[in-house]
Amino acid sequence: MERMKLGKEKLGDFFAKLGNKQIYAPQKVGETLRFAPVAPEDELDLEFSNTTVPPKSVLFPQTETLYRYDLGSTDLNLPEDEVERVLFGVRPCDARAMSIVDHLFSWDFDDPYYLSKREKTTIIGLACLEPEVNCFCTSVGGGPASTEGLDLLFTDLGEAFLLQPLTEKGEKLCREAEDVLEQATGEEGASAEKLQQAAAEKIVRGVETNGIAEKLPKIWDSPLWQDVSEACLGCGTCTFLCPTCYCFDIQDEAEGLEGRRCRVWDSCMFSEYTLHASGHNPRPTVRERTRNRVNHKYSYFVEKFGIIACVGCGRCINLCPVNIDILNILSEVIKEEAI
Amino acid sequence: MKDYANPYKPEIATIEDTWQETSGDRAIRTFKVVLDDDAARENWAHRPGQCAMIGILGVGESMISISSSPTEEGYLRFSVMRAGKVTQALHELEAGDKMTVRGPYGNSFPVDEWKGKNILTIGGGIGQAPLRPIIEYVKANRGDYEGLELIYGARTSEDLCFKDEFKAMEGREDVKYHLSIDIEEEGWEYYVGFVPSLLMDVNPSPENTIAITCGPPVMINFVLQNLKELNFTDEQVYTTLENRMKCGIGKCGRCNVAHLYVCKDGPVFSYATLKSIPEAFA
Amino acid sequence: MVDLEKLRTVAKETISRDDIKYLIGWRQGTYGFRVSPCFVREPGEAEQLIYSPLCTNNLASYLIAMDKPPLPRGEKPDTRKVAVMVKGCDSRAVVQQMAEKGLEREELYIIGCPCEGVLDLKKVEAKFPHLLDPVTVQWNKDKIIFQLPEGAEEVPREEVLAQECLSCRDPNPVLADIMLGEEVQVWGNGEYQDVQEMEAKSVEERWSFWEDRFSSCIRCYSCRNVCPMCYCEDCVLDRLNPTWVYRSSNISENTAYHLARAFHLAGRCVECGECERVCPVDIPIMKLNKKLAKEVEEKYEFRPGLDPEAKPLQSSYRPDDKEDFIL
Numbered sequence: 001m002e003r004m005k006l007g008k009e010k011l012g013d014f015f016a017k018l019g020n021k022q023i024y025a026p027q028k029v030g031e032t033l034r035f036a037p038v039a040p041e042d043e044l045d046l047e048f049s050n051t052t053v054p055p056k057s058v059l060f061p062q063t064e065t066l067y068r069y070d071l072g073s074t075d076l077n078l079p080e081d082e083v084e085r086v087l088f089g090v091r092p093c094d095a096r097a098m099s100i101v102d103h104l105f106s107w108d109f110d111d112p113y114y115l116s117k118r119e120k121t122t123i124i125g126l127a128c129l130e131p132e133v134n135c136f137c138t139s140v141g142g143g144p145a146s147t148e149g150l151d152l153l154f155t156d157l158g159e160a161f162l163l164q165p166l167t168e169k170g171e172k173l174c175r176e177a178e179d180v181l182e183q184a185t186g187e188e189g190a191s192a193e194k195l196q197q198a199a200a201e202k203i204v205r206g207v208e209t210n211g212i213a214e215k216l217p218k219i220w221d222s223p224l225w226q227d228v229s230e231a232c233l234g235c236g237t238c239t240f241l242c243p244t245c246y247c248f249d250i251q252d253e254a255e256g257l258e259g260r261r262c263r264v265w266d267s268c269m270f271s272e273y274t275l276h277a278s279g280h281n282p283r284p285t286v287r288e289r290t291r292n293r294v295n296h297k298y299s300y301f302v303e304k305f306g307i308i309a310c311v312g313c314g315r316c317i318n319l320c321p322v323n324i325d326i327l328n329i330l331s332e333v334i335k336e337e338a339i
Numbered sequence: 340m341k342d343y344a345n346p347y348k349p350e351i352a353t354i355e356d357t358w359q360e361t362s363g364d365r366a367i368r369t370f371k372v373v374l375d376d377d378a379a380r381e382n383w384a385h386r387p388g389q390c391a392m393i394g395i396l397g398v399g400e401s402m403i404s405i406s407s408s409p410t411e412e413g414y415l416r417f418s419v420m421r422a423g424k425v426t427q428a429l430h431e432l433e434a435g436d437k438m439t440v441r442g443p444y445g446n447s448f449p450v451d452e453w454k455g456k457n458i459l460t461i462g463g464g465i466g467q468a469p470l471r472p473i474i475e476y477v478k479a480n481r482g483d484y485e486g487l488e489l490i491y492g493a494r495t496s497e498d499l500c501f502k503d504e505f506k507a508m509e510g511r512e513d514v515k516y517h518l519s520i521d522i523e524e525e526g527w528e529y530y531v532g533f534v535p536s537l538l539m540d541v542n543p544s545p546e547n548t549i550a551i552t553c554g555p556p557v558m559i560n561f562v563l564q565n566l567k568e569l570n571f572t573d574e575q576v577y578t579t580l581e582n583r584m585k586c587g588i589g590k591c592g593r594c595n596v597a598h599l600y601v602c603k604d605g606p607v608f609s610y611a612t613l614k615s616i617p618e619a620f621a
Numbered sequence: 622m623v624d625l626e627k628l629r630t631v632a633k634e635t636i637s638r639d640d641i642k643y644l645i646g647w648r649q650g651t652y653g654f655r656v657s658p659c660f661v662r663e664p665g666e667a668e669q670l671i672y673s674p675l676c677t678n679n680l681a682s683y684l685i686a687m688d689k690p691p692l693p694r695g696e697k698p699d700t701r702k703v704a705v706m707v708k709g710c711d712s713r714a715v716v717q718q719m720a721e722k723g724l725e726r727e728e729l730y731i732i733g734c735p736c737e738g739v740l741d742l743k744k745v746e747a748k749f750p751h752l753l754d755p756v757t758v759q760w761n762k763d764k765i766i767f768q769l770p771e772g773a774e775e776v777p778r779e780e781v782l783a784q785e786c787l788s789c790r791d792p793n794p795v796l797a798d799i800m801l802g803e804e805v806q807v808w809g810n811g812e813y814q815d816v817q818e819m820e821a822k823s824v825e826e827r828w829s830f831w832e833d834r835f836s837s838c839i840r841c842y843s844c845r846n847v848c849p850m851c852y853c854e855d856c857v858l859d860r861l862n863p864t865w866v867y868r869s870s871n872i873s874e875n876t877a878y879h880l881a882r883a884f885h886l887a888g889r890c891v892e893c894g895e896c897e898r899v900c901p902v903d904i905p906i907m908k909l910n911k912k913l914a915k916e917v918e919e920k921y922e923f924r925p926g927l928d929p930e931a932k933p934l935q936s937s938y939r940p941d942d943k944e945d946f947i948l
Contacts, residue, residue: 030837031903052901053839062839063869066347069396074351074375108603109588112343133652133753204753205652217597220617231658233682235843237901247592250347250585253867254397261347261396264868265839266591272859273593274583277423280556282582282596282618284691292595292618300598321847321899322678323650323657424862 001171003184003192004163006154010180011161015040017177021084021122024058026051035087046089046156049132050313054094054243055087056101059117062265066113066250071257081113085121086173093137093311095125095149097243103305104246122169125150127192129199134314136327139206142311145196155192162192207330213302216295218338228329229290231322232269238316238324239267244297244309247273268293294329346588349392349400349439350379355414356434360500361493367465367500368430369406369418372438383443385409387450387472388579388607391442392587393417395432399425402584402602405443406468408475415440418468418500444587445606448473448551448577450480456549457486461562463534463554464493467500469579469606470553481513486548490541492519492534496527517541535561538569545571553579560620563610573611580605580619623672623734623802631732631799632667635704641730644704645683647676653752654745658683672706672801674758674765677739677783679893680705681714681849685723702728708736710785710893712794713926714849717891720925721933723852733797735805738778738786740765741898745781785894785907788814795927813915819908835875837902840868844896844906845882850889858882883909888917888934891926920946 006014015023015038025044027036034053038044068077102118105111128135128144137143147153152170154161162184165171174181239245249266253259266273269289275281283289301309310326317325352372360367372393374380385391387408394400401423407416421430432438450473458477460470470489477484493499499518508514519530519537530537535558543550550571552562559578566576582594582601589603597616599605613619636644648659648669656675661667684705692698707715712733718724737760749756749769757768764775765782779787788809794800819827845851845858858866858878866877883906890910897907917923920943923934 029902030834032837032901034837034902063871067345071396076348078345078348104590107589109346109590110343111590112345115343133751230660231683233846235846235899236841237843237899240839240841241901246590248585248590249868250399250591251864251868252397252399253869259397262869263591264870265841266593266868267841268592270842276581276583277426295597296592296595300595303598317651319901321843321895323655325651328651424864427862 004181005184092146093313099149134317137312144199216299232286236267349441385443386447388447389443404469410479461552463558466554489516576610642701685852704730709791713891717926733794733800738782741783838875887913
């Protein structure tokens with residue numbers, strides 16, 4: 001399908017054309033920028049680098065009911081979720097993260113909660129034209145205008161957006177909204193590409209990730225793990241705000257004879273994460289947990305699914321209270337002598 | 340949601356029979372359960388070594404090895420040590436009560452590969468429960484295997500599981516067993532000492548033998564050392580690992596040992612697979 | 622004003638002592654205005670230490686280590702002292718940990734750093750965005766000087782300092798083996814301005830405010846894990862048997878979590894503000910803690926972390942304690 005153009009003043013009209021799909025866009029909730037439901041007429045402030053809470057919170061919510069039960073009956077009440085959603089304003093790194101997490105949720109067993117939401121969601125990306133200091137998407141196979149995981153990509157040309165439909169879902173959306181869209185000219189397409197390329201050149205930090213997956217097991221016992229993790233407080237912020245982190249806990253909430261089993265976000269950086277009921281903990285300190293986290297993202301996931309489970313969004317660097325910096329850790333890994 | 344099978348949804352099962360295997364603060368209770376739903380019961384097929392998530396609605400689930408062999412038809416057996424919230428609640432259940440069962444999960448002992456070989460099991464405490472299915476399987480298919488030798492020990496005679504089953508094996512020509520307890524006890528006629536030293540005492544030959552061990556991590560480490568001393572190769576030695584688990588289907592992330600998930604790539608692992616993974620022996 | 626040369630000299634001397642295991646201090650971070658706690662074990666490493674308005678972290682959190690690795694067989698624990706650099710609020714945390722018998726005085730070598738307030742990174746990064754190269758920052762009475770790439774810039778302190786620091790009454794460490802620098806002026810007045818503003822609102826307004834804030838909590842537990850006073854090995858909010866508070870995020874559980882934590886900190890919170898700083902969803906946690914601190918001060922005339930001999934408030938009583946709010 002051809003590239004289209006949408007005048008900025010018509011963004012609300014565009015949303016109105018999407019029928020009864022629930023639209024999520026970056027909104028200030030309190031003081032925090034995160035994805036929240038919006039109505040077509042709502043004002044959107046698109047001058048942001050990225051949301052604090054990634055859009056994974058829509059497809060993989062912090063708390064999700066797996067089923068409800070009633071001890072008087074043998075049936076389990078599974079939740080119905082037939083809502084069709086549109087995520088608007090997703091940065092390419094966060095969209096890539098979703099396609100990475102897809103591997104896990106469809107590995108052998110299908111996770112119906114995540115996958116059915118994913119199927120019913122159309123993801124509209126907003127190309128990054130001003131990457132932040134700690135963005136390093138280009139080091140891990142991504143880019144400020146990467147299309148992986150996206151159905152439709154918007155690029156801000158100034159007065160209008162350029163729209164690139166990327167999948168059938170994206171094309172369908174464009175057809176639904178064709179009254180408010182115009183055909184984009186070749187010049188406009190080229191102008192968008194120039195902006196996207198310029199954005200990639202604005203990325204200032206990075207690290208060579210080729211060979212990291214093979215290097216990591218060879219430095220398992222290195223003292224560098226103690227050095228890089230010593231300041232860690234085990235707070236969990238890095239994992240909770242990471243778009244490719246998906247670990248969860250399952251808890252039963254009983255109220256008399258009824259209740260529900262639900263899942264909630266969990267973190268491998270918490271000490272109870274691997275705590276056995278016997279009291280034994282195979283990862284007793286932050287050193288082992290940090291080493292496991294880095295190995296998981298840059299080695300184990302590569303071994304299993306062929307891709308690094310990090311999209312370079314930089315949230316862990318921005319939000320870590322003690323400035324534990326993954327780029328710093330990786331450069332230490334590269335420098336370290338393999339055994 | 341409707342288009343996908345839901346792997347988190349458990350089956351309801353009724354406890355046909357349950358008894359206390361051992362008492363004390365690390366008490367072990369055995370359950371014989373039958374799935375309620377006819378179709379689920381008929382379609383259930385597990386292999387020796389696999390596990391299932393059992394639990395109670397409103398409390399939670401725990402991954403417990405299926406302690407019965409598939410050759411024991413009509414029921415599933417689980418032996419559960421009382422340790423945390425879920426297992427404590429399970430210990431309160433009586434015959435006729437319900438529990439949830441989800442599974443079977445994980446890989447299994449390569450019983451076909453092992454045909455024609457001697458099978459040696461080395462268990463400690465509750466570690467005998469994951470070994471029981473392979474023992475029962477070999478007994479039921481006795482002609483397919485050569486020797487069957489069991490080494491089993493616990494802290495005291497009170498802590499030994501499946502005592503009645505060992506008694507029933509007394510005098511059998513086709514099964515040898517050796518029991519031990521850690522400290523001298525009045526009336527105890529067998530070996531006194533730790534399981535790894537009983538192993539050296541038995542001095543089994545590695546010729547055409549597969550050794551499977553399961554028990555407390557400390558015991559496993561010493562048994563592995565001793566098996567090496569007895570000239571067992573890495574490919575001849577198997578163990579079952581455990582880890583904290585929540586989903587049982589490789590999604591929640593916590594049971595990983597390096598790149599291996601105990602719930603999916605395990606719990607059965609050969610020492611050849613584990614020896615290059617430092618985390619396996621943490 | 623702390624002289625960097627003096628700081629590094631003292632650090633080198635400290636770490637060279639036989640009876641000191643390591644020194645916990647701050648070093649410049651990996652970009653812009655960041656700073657990272659560091660553990661100095663060799664005199665050569667002391668060169669990286671800094672002290673400025675960038676040094677937000679409360680290093681007292683590292684004194685009561687939460688996970689102690691199991692020792693290899695035959696190895697004895699290293700019982701040498703730990704040297705730690707503390708600002709005013711940090712020293713209160715150390716003193717309170719000692720009062721609660723979590724730490725012994727002999728285990729520590731305290732290096733006191735008088736503090737005129739630390740930066741609120743959100744305010745600063747909004748004012749000076751996109752900075753990669755590390756920036757030096759200095760106190761200058763009622764202004765803060767930023768050494769930016771394009772030149773030095775002076776900003777009034779209220780515009781860039783953390784909220785807690787603007788009302789701070791304890792900028793000078795209350796306990797130290799050695800002080801780096803002269804005592805600084807006290808800016809706070811103990812009026813609990815923020816708390817009074819909330820108290821002036823109606824119950825409905827307050828509940829609506831907190832319902833909104835608690836709803837965004839993602840239960841990351843960062844507030845608890847960063848707090849120097851939250852050091853229970855078996856936190857009641859993590860307990861499974863029985864489960865007091867579920868991990869699910871909803872108004873009921875989130876409120877229970879935050880209020881339980883606030884009450885467990887009543888009479889113990891040293892008002893360092895770290896909890897609010899680290900919250901990724903901007904919950905104004907200090908409002909709760911300050912309210913309870915005000916109550917404690919009014920009703921019991923007590924402020925924690927000022928006297929190492931003082932008994933912990935919630936496990937002691939005086940015969941003349943006020944009772945008019947109980948009976």
